[in-house]
Amino acid sequence: MRHRPLFVTALITLFVCFAGSADVARGQQPVAARPAVDVSTAPATSIPDAPVAANQQSANPGTQSTPDAPSTTDLNGTVTDENGDLVPGATVVLEGASPADRQSQAANDNAFFNFPGLKAGIPYRLTISAKGFENWVSPPITLAAGQFFGVADIKLKLAGDVSSVTVYSSTEQIATQQVELEEQQRILGFIPNFYVVYDSKNAVPLTTKLKFQMAYRVAIDPVSFVGAATLAGMDQGGDDLNYPLGAKGYGERLGATYADGITDIMFGGAILPSLLHQDPRYFYQGTGTVKSRLRHALSNPFICRGDNGKLQPNYSSIGGDLISSSISNAYYPPSNRGAGLVFGNLLLSTGEREVSSVVQEFVLRRLTPSAKDRN
Incomplete structure (x- = not known):
């Protein structure tokens, strides 16, 4: 669930681009220093x-x-x-x-x-x-x-x-500069695209402070709220979960959706990555065969880069989804609570993250001006 609001807004963005321009339908940052x-x-x-x-x-x-x-x-x-x-x-x-x-x-x-x-x-x-x-x-x-x-x-x-x-150069200073650039990355200039590294070769590990800073920036971004509102509207239209209909039901769905995003980004993007020394970002490959890039994107929910630079199981992402889903038992309707909610949301979040990673690898850099224009 960590990026569900942004996942929804990214899909809306792609819909607008594909509908408005056939060329787009056919159709990363300065290099970071080593210490x-x-x-x-x-x-x-x-x-x-x-x-x-x-x-x-x-x-x-x-x-x-x-x-x-x-x-x-x-x-x-x-x-x-x-x-x-x-x-x-x-x-x-x-x-x-x-x-x-x-x-x-x-x-x-x-x-x-x-x-x-x-x-x-x-x-x-x-x-x-x-x-x-x-x-x-x-x-x-x-x-x-x-x-x-x-x-x-x-x-x-x-x-x-x-x-x-x-x-x-100080590694911490380099990481701070890299995050500052990543926090300027926005799809079509307005949708946050902070959690992707386009210069994977020269990326340095994030400090705990920077991990929390990035999670906080995503959590309070107005587009995150718009994404949550859009998703709540979709759930309302499909009568998903046993909330009442009408304004009251929509408000409850909106609150639950936004809370899901906040807990997931904080646990999966900051708390667990800090404790487990893992990097919560997606490392753009950008080169190689389509097959290798697709394999890289689809493995993202399960494999991450550690702060030591080595690949390791993505305990932070999976753990963030599980913790967030468990917390949602406190505010979802009683009839929807239980193990089914927890593991159902885990599967849904994993699928969403795989789709988001594929779109990130093959599409979103072209729609992110600050990343596209960097040499």
Whole structure:
């Protein structure tokens, strides 16, 4: 039951997309840092001389925005070295057409930087520097209105007299940055999609605080309440459970459905994962054959990643469903209580989670703007 409200809203989202666009029907984040990176010798400076396309899909820097398009845009990227290792703390300087456009910031613990609210239609240039590396300078970048543009292939080269550089970052800081990005992930820009990791290779374990933070964010999100309300309406229409009909019965169904979601997300997404040292998130595979990706998604209710990085039985998810179903015996109608309720809800939740995982693996990244636009 942990994601039943979001499961329902995700299905509604897919219905809208399939009904409104045949193309959609046919139709993850900056790379996270490792706690320590040992960089080997590399040759001297490289300054790209080919212009960067301002729009990677329709690349026409001169395109004028439509009257309704927003006039500002974001420019972001991830700083790495030639080996693909992250370089957090690098200084990123952005220069535009006038001195007033100049901005500077340090890449965060994920080696990620972001300049929001930039002007469309004028050329920008990035200069990136870090101790032990030669400066990296971008070609001119002209942005389209409303664009969320990620600069690819930022690879710093070691300075000529340096043979290696070791960069250290706090694992807790990296995890915090990763969660901040995950909490920006929303399907179609409004449905929470927090519990998926699109950069599975570089994900670090969550602290107990972060596990509770994510569960709390989902529990209080307005869309979670809308999902519960939708599900209660479906139950009301099907006369599910022995609640009375009418407004009183709908209110009781809504309260029970929302309580189911709260208890399941707290036990299955925070309490048990903290006690058992397991990660409650779905780790997106994204590559490989359709068969291997399908197998990965369908195994999600039964196999999880431990905080030690190893796969293990998903006691947290199954246990969360069982505990939540047991607690529901306290507020469901007396005639619906008992072992049948507990194990029936367990089977239902497992099936819903399998469907949700398959949809997550094959569909939802394309509908999650902040994940789709990250390189």
